[in-house]
Amino acid sequence: MQMPKPTFFNLKEEKRRTLIAAAKSEFSRVSLYEASIANILNEAGIPRGSFYQYFEDKEDAFYYLLNEHAKERYEHFIAHLKHHDGDLFKAMADMFQSVLEYSHDRGQSNFIRNVVLNMNYKIENTFTRFLSEGTFSNHYDDLFQLVDIEHLNISDQDALYHVLQIVTAVMFHNLVHSLSKELTIEEAMKKYRVELDLLKTGLAKSST
Amino acid sequence: MQMPKPTFFNLKEEKRRTLIAAAKSEFSRVSLYEASIANILNEAGIPRGSFYQYFEDKEDAFYYLLNEHAKERYEHFIAHLKHHDGDLFKAMADMFQSVLEYSHDRGQSNFIRNVVLNMNYKIENTFTRFLSEGTFSNHYDDLFQLVDIEHLNISDQDALYHVLQIVTAVMFHNLVHSLSKELTIEEAMKKYRVELDLLKTGLAKSST
DNA sequence: ACTCAAATGTGACACGGTGTCATATGATAA
DNA sequence: TTATCATATGACACCGTGTCACATTTGAGT
Known part of the structure; x- marks a missing residue:
């Protein structure tokens, strides 16, 4: 089973919550395949590179949620x-x-x-x-x-x-x-x- | 129900067959979402613009097949x-x-x-x-x-x-x-x- | 407090895919 | 022949992904 990277779990509670909320919001808008990482980044206010520190890819985040x-x-x-x-x-x-x-x-x-x-x-x-x-x-x-x-x-x-x-x-x-x-x-x-x-x-x- | 455009059905038998075969080949390789129109074009030997004369998009071709x-x-x-x-x-x-x-x-x-x-x-x-x-x-x-x-x-x-x-x-x-x-x-x-x-x-x- | 190494953060970039559009070419009928 | 309509074409604008070299922070040892 795919899982977020360890860095994700090392995040400070609040930042992690924000990221989760942003991801959930995007996956609530459209399906996994239509979802855009950019939207998650915007909403969470984190840079692109960071996302890939925490997750392997879109799917990883989706299946975690x-x-x-x-x-x-x-x-x-x-x-x-x-x-x-x-x-x-x-x-x-x-x-x-x-x-x-x-x-x-x-x-x-x-x-x-x-x-x-x-x-x-x-x-x-x-x-x-x-x-x-x-x-x-x-x-x-x-x-x-x-x-x-x-x-x-x-x-x-x-x-x-x-x-x-x-x-x-x-x-x-x-x-x-x-x-x-x-x-x-x-x-x-x-x-x-x-x-x-x-x-x-x-x-x-x-x-x- | 989505359908290919009329031009698709106006195609000469052979060209249509070639295109269908190429599409089927690509959709046999990977799922609809992973499929690339470029691969279909290459295999069928038709230019990019033509594909959009025949189909609305990838999905259109897929669901036709x-x-x-x-x-x-x-x-x-x-x-x-x-x-x-x-x-x-x-x-x-x-x-x-x-x-x-x-x-x-x-x-x-x-x-x-x-x-x-x-x-x-x-x-x-x-x-x-x-x-x-x-x-x-x-x-x-x-x-x-x-x-x-x-x-x-x-x-x-x-x-x-x-x-x-x-x-x-x-x-x-x-x-x-x-x-x-x-x-x-x-x-x-x-x-x-x-x-x-x-x-x-x-x-x-x-x-x- | 200082130092260094490991962990984490960052965003510009290369790459690849999509759909469009101005233009070219072909077909048909008058 | 010429006008009109259908079809063909491929360069292009746009968008999204994942990476990488470099910046910054953290934390353990002294």
């Missing part, structure tokens, strides 16, 4: 899961709604909205890394132990992996769809709930 | 569906496998591989437009009439929309995952089949 955000999201998810006693579907619905609300909140920056609308494999991975990788091996265990698999249609823990894959794929798909079609939160939730129910009961008729 | 490819894919899918008497899941499995085989075939260009690895909303939409939009209204009917909904867990035709959304979301997710993790076709098919089965029978336990 995204990863920080993803960490928070993950903690939220764990909280939702606990709150619903391990009910994966309820936790996903809450998660979905909270991302939507965050994206619609005009008080917030547009960062997440932009991220979702430009979702790709690398971005999705940044979010789901916490679910699948051993980097946070305690987290890994956390999640796998928190999910109530008694009510899932699986025979072993391994199959939970597939369930998570499906459920996250559908959630991301709905997120992107909702934001790009500019659905209201209610419309988006309705659609997502319908699809979650289909996922739960199965797409095929049970008996014929 | 992609759309042409998506049309073919859609026809394949219809064929798979007919072959399996409307069994959506079998058709999806065939579709999945044929895209994978195409991507692995070293005799082919890397275009599709690159497209899948840089999948985003706009690209996915280019593929699924045929399933959801009225542009090809006859196709729309085609698909919705071809799918055997008798064996699906839905009450009306409208719900088929959600089933398609889910099934395509999971297929795209598996495609990207398979190519980026460099799974063999066998490994990828195995994973996808497991998930398709989960989708069919449902993620939640039916009775407790």
Whole structure:
């Protein structure tokens, strides 16, 4: 995983905050590829050369911000899961709604909205890394132990992996769809709930 | 939908083919954003100004190519569906496998591989437009009439929309995952089949 | 406080890519 | 032939990136 250079973390708190804010502002304006380092420099009031002291390049800064955000999201998810006693579907619905609300909140920056609308494999991975990788091996265990698999249609823990894959794929798909079609939160939730129910009961008729 | 300018279609067959080949070659080398128009010009042997007579920009050329490819894919899918008497899941499995085989075939260009690895909303939409939009209204009917909904867990035709959304979301997710993790076709098919089965029978336990 | 070395800051610059535009060339019809 | 319209061309203005030689600051040792 790419990371800012050590000099970035050696910066004085305030300067680092300013830089982060400027970067977030630029990545809220446009996508990673359209973003211009010059704009970040202007807003942060630092010279060009400095940027490259702290980050490898634009992407480095972007994924640093995204990863920080993803960490928070993950903690939220764990909280939702606990709150619903391990009910994966309820936790996903809450998660979905909270991302939507965050994206619609005009008080917030547009960062997440932009991220979702430009979702790709690398971005999705940044979010789901916490679910699948051993980097946070305690987290890994956390999640796998928190999910109530008694009510899932699986025979072993391994199959939970597939369930998570499906459920996250559908959630991301709905997120992107909702934001790009500019659905209201209610419309988006309705659609997502319908699809979650289909996922739960199965797409095929049970008996014929 | 963005389209090449009329002058592009007025080009002599051969020159157009050369240009298409050059563009495809560049988009096979790298992603849309990394691609350089200069490389296309070099390979096609046309001056810079000409490119802008034919296309609005890089994206225009890219999505033209992609759309042409998506049309073919859609026809394949219809064929798979007919072959399996409307069994959506079998058709999806065939579709999945044929895209994978195409991507692995070293005799082919890397275009599709690159497209899948840089999948985003706009690209996915280019593929699924045929399933959801009225542009090809006859196709729309085609698909919705071809799918055997008798064996699906839905009450009306409208719900088929959600089933398609889910099934395509999971297929795209598996495609990207398979190519980026460099799974063999066998490994990828195995994973996808497991998930398709989960989708069919449902993620939640039916009775407790 | 002084010195030196390592770390950090700085901005001019080389490079490469994009899209445009004035001009050239070709095609067509009267 | 000539007028008109479509197409071709490549030099150019503009913008963004990443680098590098040099400037400045920091901090440890004395």
